[in-house]
């Protein structure tokens with residue numbers, strides 16, 4: 001499993017979401033997604049202010065990229081989680 005596939009699977013876990021329920025990215029313009037469009041945070045349902053692109057990662061069953069829309073509070077939580085995951089990947093350092 002590649003790191004991207006690993007992270008995709010683990011991110012879905014962290015979000016308590018099936019990645020296949022995330023909206024498919026019909027465009028990949030993050031500014032447009034966050035500035036011009038209205039979306040709900042996938043974790044708590046508040047107005048999303050941040051967007052991440054997840055995938056594409058065919059290994060994780062995600063042939064096309066998907067949006068992860070997050071409010072600022074949840075994006076902080078997910079960033080912290082990603083930071084910890086990266087540390088774990090680079091070899092069990094505290």
Ligand SMILES: [Zn+2]
Pocket residue numbers: 041042043044045046070071072073074075
């Ligand atoms: Zn949220």
